[in-house]
Amino acid sequence: MSLATATPPVPTRPRSLGRGVQTSRRRLPRWAPWSILGSAILLSLAVLTLADATSVPSVLALAAVVYAGGITVTALVVEGPRWAKDRLATTVVIGAFLVALIPLVSLLWIVVARGLRLFSWDFLTTDMVGVFGSMTTGGVQHAIVGTLLITAAAAVISVPIGLLTAIYLVEYGRGPLARAITFLVDVMTGIPSIVAGLFAFALFTLFFGPAYRAGIMGAVALSLLMTPVVIRSVEEMLRLVPNELREASLALGVPKWLTILKVVLRTAVAGIVTGIMLAVARVIGETAPLLIAVGMMTKTNTNLFEGRMATLPVFAYNEYSKGGVGIDRAWAAALTLIVIVMLLNLIARFVSSKFAPKAAR
Amino acid sequence: MSKRIDVTDLNVYYGDFLAVEGVTMAIEPRQVTALIGPSGCGKSTFLRTLNRMHEVIPGARVSGKALMDGVDLYGAGVDPVAVRRQVGMVFQRPNPFPTMSIADNVLAGVKLNNRRISKSDAASVVEQSLRGANLWNEVKDRLDRPGSSLSGGQQQRLCIARAIAVQPEVLLMDEPCSALDPISTLAIEDLINELKEQFTIVIVTHNMQQAARVSDRTAFFNIAGTGKPGKLIEIDDTGTIFSTPSVPATEDYISGRSG
Amino acid sequence: MVVTSTTRTADGSRSGGLAAPQRRVADLGGRIFSGFSLGAGLVILAALAAVSIFLIIKAWPALTASGADLAEISWFKSDSLLGYVGPLIFGTLLASVLALVLAVPVSIGIALFISHYAPRRLAQSLGYVVDLLAAIPSVVYGLWGALWLLPVINPVFTWLSDKLGFIPLFADYQAPAKNIMSASVVLAVMILPIITAVTREVFLQTPRLHEEAALALGATRWELVRMAVLPFGRSGIISASMLGLGRALGETMAVLMVISPGFLFSFHLLKPGQHQTIAANIASQFPEASGLSVSVLIATGLALFVITFVVNMAARWVIARRKDFSGAN
Numbered sequence: 001m002s003l004a005t006a007t008p009p010v011p012t013r014p015r016s017l018g019r020g021v022q023t024s025r026r027r028l029p030r031w032a033p034w035s036i037l038g039s040a041i042l043l044s045l046a047v048l049t050l051a052d053a054t055s056v057p058s059v060l061a062l063a064a065v066v067y068a069g070g071i072t073v074t075a076l077v078v079e080g081p082r083w084a085k086d087r088l089a090t091t092v093v094i095g096a097f098l099v100a101l102i103p104l105v106s107l108l109w110i111v112v113a114r115g116l117r118l119f120s121w122d123f124l125t126t127d128m129v130g131v132f133g134s135m136t137t138g139g140v141q142h143a144i145v146g147t148l149l150i151t152a153a154a155a156v157i158s159v160p161i162g163l164l165t166a167i168y169l170v171e172y173g174r175g176p177l178a179r180a181i182t183f184l185v186d187v188m189t190g191i192p193s194i195v196a197g198l199f200a201f202a203l204f205t206l207f208f209g210p211a212y213r214a215g216i217m218g219a220v221a222l223s224l225l226m227t228p229v230v231i232r233s234v235e236e237m238l239r240l241v242p243n244e245l246r247e248a249s250l251a252l253g254v255p256k257w258l259t260i261l262k263v264v265l266r267t268a269v270a271g272i273v274t275g276i277m278l279a280v281a282r283v284i285g286e287t288a289p290l291l292i293a294v295g296m297m298t299k300t301n302t303n304l305f306e307g308r309m310a311t312l313p314v315f316a317y318n319e320y321s322k323g324g325v326g327i328d329r330a331w332a333a334a335l336t337l338i339v340i341v342m343l344l345n346l347i348a349r350f351v352s353s354k355f356a357p358k359a360a361r
Numbered sequence: 362m363s364k365r366i367d368v369t370d371l372n373v374y375y376g377d378f379l380a381v382e383g384v385t386m387a388i389e390p391r392q393v394t395a396l397i398g399p400s401g402c403g404k405s406t407f408l409r410t411l412n413r414m415h416e417v418i419p420g421a422r423v424s425g426k427a428l429m430d431g432v433d434l435y436g437a438g439v440d441p442v443a444v445r446r447q448v449g450m451v452f453q454r455p456n457p458f459p460t461m462s463i464a465d466n467v468l469a470g471v472k473l474n475n476r477r478i479s480k481s482d483a484a485s486v487v488e489q490s491l492r493g494a495n496l497w498n499e500v501k502d503r504l505d506r507p508g509s510s511l512s513g514g515q516q517q518r519l520c521i522a523r524a525i526a527v528q529p530e531v532l533l534m535d536e537p538c539s540a541l542d543p544i545s546t547l548a549i550e551d552l553i554n555e556l557k558e559q560f561t562i563v564i565v566t567h568n569m570q571q572a573a574r575v576s577d578r579t580a581f582f583n584i585a586g587t588g589k590p591g592k593l594i595e596i597d598d599t600g601t602i603f604s605t606p607s608v609p610a611t612e613d614y615i616s617g618r619s620g
Numbered sequence: 621m622v623v624t625s626t627t628r629t630a631d632g633s634r635s636g637g638l639a640a641p642q643r644r645v646a647d648l649g650g651r652i653f654s655g656f657s658l659g660a661g662l663v664i665l666a667a668l669a670a671v672s673i674f675l676i677i678k679a680w681p682a683l684t685a686s687g688a689d690l691a692e693i694s695w696f697k698s699d700s701l702l703g704y705v706g707p708l709i710f711g712t713l714l715a716s717v718l719a720l721v722l723a724v725p726v727s728i729g730i731a732l733f734i735s736h737y738a739p740r741r742l743a744q745s746l747g748y749v750v751d752l753l754a755a756i757p758s759v760v761y762g763l764w765g766a767l768w769l770l771p772v773i774n775p776v777f778t779w780l781s782d783k784l785g786f787i788p789l790f791a792d793y794q795a796p797a798k799n800i801m802s803a804s805v806v807l808a809v810m811i812l813p814i815i816t817a818v819t820r821e822v823f824l825q826t827p828r829l830h831e832e833a834a835l836a837l838g839a840t841r842w843e844l845v846r847m848a849v850l851p852f853g854r855s856g857i858i859s860a861s862m863l864g865l866g867r868a869l870g871e872t873m874a875v876l877m878v879i880s881p882g883f884l885f886s887f888h889l890l891k892p893g894q895h896q897t898i899a900a901n902i903a904s905q906f907p908e909a910s911g912l913s914v915s916v917l918i919a920t921g922l923a924l925f926v927i928t929f930v931v932n933m934a935a936r937w938v939i940a941r942r943k944d945f946s947g948a949n
Contacts, residue, residue: 095836
C-alpha cells in the first residue's frame with residue numbers, strides 16, 4: 001500500500017484534532033511548488049546565460065538546487081520547520097528518482113539510435129568472413145548462432161541440476177547437508193563471472209591441453225552462473241505451493257515422489273518456467289567468461305566441442321575495440337542483444353500471467 | 362466395505378515432545394465417531410495417526426497399536442501409502458487441485474498414481490463419486506471447469522468426492538465445516554449421514570452441536586496445560602456423553618464451563 | 621485396487637492388503653527420484669569444490685614462482701606476486717566503494733519513492749522498470765559508459781578539477797574521462813537495480829502498525845519515513861549494499877571499456893592511467909597470455925574470488941541476523 005493515499009499532499013488539510021488548538025494550519029497552496037520550480041528554472045537560465053555557461057544539464061542541475069532551497073525556505077516561513085523538512089525530503093527523493101532515470105533513458109535511447117544505423121536484415125543474416133578495414137558489410141549471424149548454442153547448452157546443464165536441487169532443498173532436505181547446500185548456493189551466487197570463465201578455462205585446458213577452446217567451455221562457465229539463479233527462483237516457486245495440496249495428494253495414497261511430480265511441480269510450472277527464462281536472460285549477455293574461454297571467430301561454428309565460437313556480447317566488445325565502423329557494429333550487436341533479452345523477459349511475463357493456476361495465490 | 366479400527370495405548374511424539382498420550386479406543390464400522398475437545402488437545406494429531414499423515418511432519422512418530430480389522434497400521438511391512446489408500450481424509454480447508462478440472466479432481470487418486478482407466482470407467486467413477494458427495498446435480502454440466510471455480514461448500518464436497526472415489530474403508534474428517542457457512546455446513550452434515558452407510562467415519566469438530574447431530578459415538582480429549590500431552594478422557598455413545606457423561610471434566614466442557 | 625467394478629454392493633469387501641503389490645514399483649520410483657534430487661545437490665558441492673581446486677592447481681605455478689621467473693612476463697612490472705596483486709586489489713576496492721557511495725543514496729531514494737511516495741499503480745511499473753535495468757547486459761553498459769558517458773561527464777570533471785583541484789582527490793584531470801571515477805559511475809548504474817530491489821522489499825515490509833502509529837501522532841511523511849521506515853530497514857540497506865558491492869567487485873566489462881589502466885596506489889580519482897581492477901585486468905591480458913602469465917592471472921582471479929566470497933558472506937550474515945531479530949519474517 002502506498003502511503004500517498006493515506007497522506008495526500010492536499011494544501012489545507014484539517015490538522016491533528018488531538019492538539020485541540022488548531023483544526024487547520026497554514027499550508028502552501030497547491031500551485032506554490034510549481035511556481036517555485038518555474039522561477040528556479042528561469043533564474044538558473046538567466047544566471048547561466050550571464051555566466052555564459054548555458055547547457056541543458058547545467059540549467060537543470062542549478063534549477064534543482066535552487067528549487068530545493070526555494071521550497072524549503074518558503075515552507076519554513078509559511079508552514080514551519082517540520083513541514084519544511086518534509087518538503088525537502090520529498091524533493092530529494094523525487095530528485096533521486098529523476099537522476100536514476102538519466103542513465104536508463106540515455107542508455108535505451110543511444111542503443112536504439114546508434115544501433116539502428118547498421119541494424120538490418122542483412123546484418124542479422126551475414127557473418128564476418130572477408131570483412132576488413134572500413135567495409136560496412138558483415139553481420140552477426142555467426143554470433144547469434146553461437147550465443148544461442150552456448151546459452152542453450154548452459155541451460156541444458158543448469159536446469160536439471162537447478163530444478164532437482166531446489167526440489168531436494170524444499171521437499172527432502174533436512175539437517176546439516178541441506179544447510180550446507182543452501183550455504184554453497186549462496187556462495188555460488190556471488191562468484192564473479194570472470195572467475196567462472198577462469199574455472200572453465202582451467203578445467204578444460206587441464207584435460208585437453210592449453211590451446212583448447214570450445215563453446216562448451218563457455219557453456220560450463222555460464223551454467224556455473226546460471227545454476228544458483230535457477231535454484232533460488234525454483235525454490236521460491238515451490239515454497240509458494242500450499243502445503244494443503246501436498247497433503248491432499250498424500251492422503252489419496254499417492255507416493256511422495258508422484259505428489260512432487262504431478263501436484264507440486266504442476267502447480268508451480270508457470271513460475272518455474274518464468275524463473276528459468278529470467279535466468280537465461282541473465283546469462284545470455286555475459287561477456288567476460290566468454291571472452292576468455294571461447295574467444296572470437298569470423299564465421300559460424302556449430303560444433304560446441306571444437307574451436308572458437310562467436311557470441312554477441314564478445315562480438316560487440318571486439319568490434320568496439322577495433323574502433324571506426326566497428327563501433328557502429330558494436331551498437332547494432334548491442335541492440336540485437338537487448339532485443340533478445342527483452343523478448344525473453346516478455347515471454348517470461350506472458351508465461352507467468354497466462355499459465356498460472358488461478359487459485360494458486 | 363468398512364472396517365473397524367482398534368487403537369491400543371497409542372502415544373504420539375513430535376521429536377521428544379509427547380503430544381498425545383495413551384489413547385485406547387475402538388472405532389466401530391459404519392458409524393460416525395466424533396472427536397471433541399479444546400484447542401491443542403491432540404484430537405487432530407490423533408486423527409492424522411489413523412492414516413499415518415502425521416509422518417509428513419519431520420520427527421513425528423508413534424508408539425502403541427492401531428489395528429484395522431486386525432492388521433497393524435504400523436506393522437513392519439506396511440506401506441504408509443497403502444494405508445492412506447484405505448483410510449481417506451478430508452481437510453479443514455477445501456483443497457481441490459487448482460490445476461485440475463472438477464472431473465480430474467475426482468479422478469485425482471487414480472490419475473496421480475499413474476494408473477490407466479478407461480473412459481467409460483472414469484465417467485462412471487466421476488458420476489458415482491459426485492453423486493455420493495451430493496454434488497452431481499450441481500456440477501454435471503461443467504465437469505471440465507476448474508475445481509477452484511466452485512463455492513467453498515461445493516469445493517469441500519468435491520474433496521469428499523475425491524476421497525471416496527478411491528473407495529477407502531475409513532474416512533477421516535478434520536473439522537470439515539470450520540471454513541464453511543451454515544448452509545454448506547448443513548449440506549455436509551446431511552452427506553455424512555448418508556456416507557456412514559458405506560464408510561467408517563471419524564470426524565474432528567469444534568462444534569458440539571455438530572458432534573451431537575452427526576455422530577453415533579463421541580470421544581472427549583483434554584489437555585492438562587500447555588506443554589502437557591493431550592489425553593482421551595472418555596468415549597461413549599453420543600447420547601450418553603451429552604446427557605450423562607461419567608467424567609466431570611466432560612460435563613464441564615460440554616456445558617461450556619471450561620475449554 | 622481402485623475401481624475395478626463400477627457398482628459397489630453395501631458389504632462387498634475388497635481384497636488388497638496394506639502392503640500392496642505395486643509398492644515395490646512405487647518405492648523404486650521414489651528412491652530414484654529422491655536419489656536424483658540429492659545427487660543434484662551434491663553436484664553443487666562438487667562444483668564449488670572443483671572451482672576452488674582447479675583455480676588453485678592452475679594458479680600454483682605463479683604462487684610458487686620466483687621473482688626472476690615472474691619478471692620475464694612482459695607486463696609484469698613488480699618484484700613479487702603480492703606486489704603485482706596489491707595495486708589491483710586496491711583499484712578493485714576503490715572502484716567498487718566509489719560505486720557504492722554513489723549508488724546507495726540514489727537507491728534508497730528510488731526505493732522510498734516506489735514504496736512510500738509514488739501512487740500505487742505507478743509504483744508497480746516503476747519496480748518493473750528498475751528490474752529491467754538489471755537485465756541489460758554488461759557489455760551494453762560498457763558501450764554506454766565509453767561512448768555516451770565519457771563526453772557527457774567531461775565538463776563536470778573539468779569543472780571539479782578547476783574549482784576543487786586543490787584537493788588531491790580531484791587534481792590533475794585530463795580529458796577524455798577514462799579515469800576510475802567514470803568507471804565507478806558506470807558500476808554505480810549497474811548495481812543500482814539490485815540495491816533498489818532489496819531495499820524496496822524491506823521498506824515495503826515495514827510493519828503497518830508502526831506506520832499507523834506514526835501517522836496517528838500527526839507525523840509528516842518524512843517523519844514517518846525517519847521514525848518507522850528507515851530504522852526498520854537499516855540492516856536491509858546494509859545487506860543490499862553488500863550485495864551490490866559483491867556485484868561491483870566482480871564486474872569486468874564496464875571497467876575494461878572505460879578505464880585507462882595503471883598500477884598505482886593512487887587517490888587521484890580523475891587522473892587517467894592510475895588504477896585497474898582485477899577482473900578488467902584479467903580480461904585485457906588473458907587473450908594474449910600463455911604459460912606462467914596465465915597462472916599469474918588465475919592467481920589474481922583467486923584473490924577476487926576470496927574477496928567477493930567474504931563480502932557476500934558478510935551480507936548473508938547481516939540478513940540472517942535481521943531475520944533472528946524481527947522473527948515475524
